Amino acid sequence: MFEAIEVRSGEGKRIVEEFSDINVYEQGKEALKEYAEKHRKDKSREMYVYHTKNEKLLIEERKVW
Structure with a gap:
């Protein structure tokens, strides 16, 4: 997580x-749990x-209404 x-x-x-x-995790669930808390x-x-595993950092923008 960053x-x-x-x-x-x-x-x-x-x-x-x-x-x-912010942190490195062995399991994705751990990362998502800490993300939600923060x-x-x-x-x-x-x-x-x-x-x-992703070679490039690609983040699609989301529109929040």
């Missing part, structure tokens, strides 16, 4: 320029759970 420190939008994607590692406490932080 927190996007410097990020921008472009072509429907979130482009992370700078990030900070997000519940502070919704202003832009955090992501991303698997290291």
Whole structure:
């Protein structure tokens, strides 16, 4: 899990320029559980759970209504 420190939008994607590692997990469920806890406490932080098998960091932007 990481927190996007410097990020921008472009072509429907979130482009992370700078990030900070929060934690590394053996199991995805652990990561999602901690993400939910941290997000519940502070919704202003832009955090992501991303698997290291991915060679590129591709984050599609979601529209929240």
